[in-house]
Amino acid sequence: MNEASLIGLMLGAAQLLLGAAMALALVRLLRGPRAQDRVLALDTLYVNAMLLVIVFGIVAGTRMFFEAALVVGALGFVSTAAAAKFLLRGEVIE
């Protein structure tokens, strides 16, 4: 096996593993049991999706994917922080 095919195999395995990580986070997102578990699973899903986008960029060999990964990371942070703040205040007000 030459070096290029070995590298392709390793990058494909990395993409499969990151997809499996997203699937596991999705399992927790669907099973719950409570809202904070779902928000935590959504945050993990976002980070793993961002890493997958970075690996896509390495495989494609373009730097366009870097901006996409940055946007995914920023959206993940904002949405998780907003959901956590809602859980914190919504429950206290009730």
Place this chain on the structure above:
Amino acid sequence: MSLAAAALVLGGALLAVLGALGLARMPTFFERVHPPTMGTTLGAWLVIAGSILHFGLVEGRPVFHEAAIGLFLLVTTPVTYLLLGRAALARDEATGSAPPPADP
């Protein structure tokens, strides 16, 4: 593309999947907060280091754009998990269910 960059990316993906596995398998919320941090800190940094190494070798000059993502994760991950932990504590207190585990 060097073998070292691919190994870094594969190691990062391995840590990410281990963290997600812990998230799916741990029994209580306060135990579930810990495993994903493996993927969001060292796992993400390994993938980013692999990307920096790869594009540095391809373009023949050092590129550090991806380090911005690493710095961003370094700042935001503790903030989100702190907020989530506080929200979980407040919800547990409000409903009187499932108190957090005592200090060992």
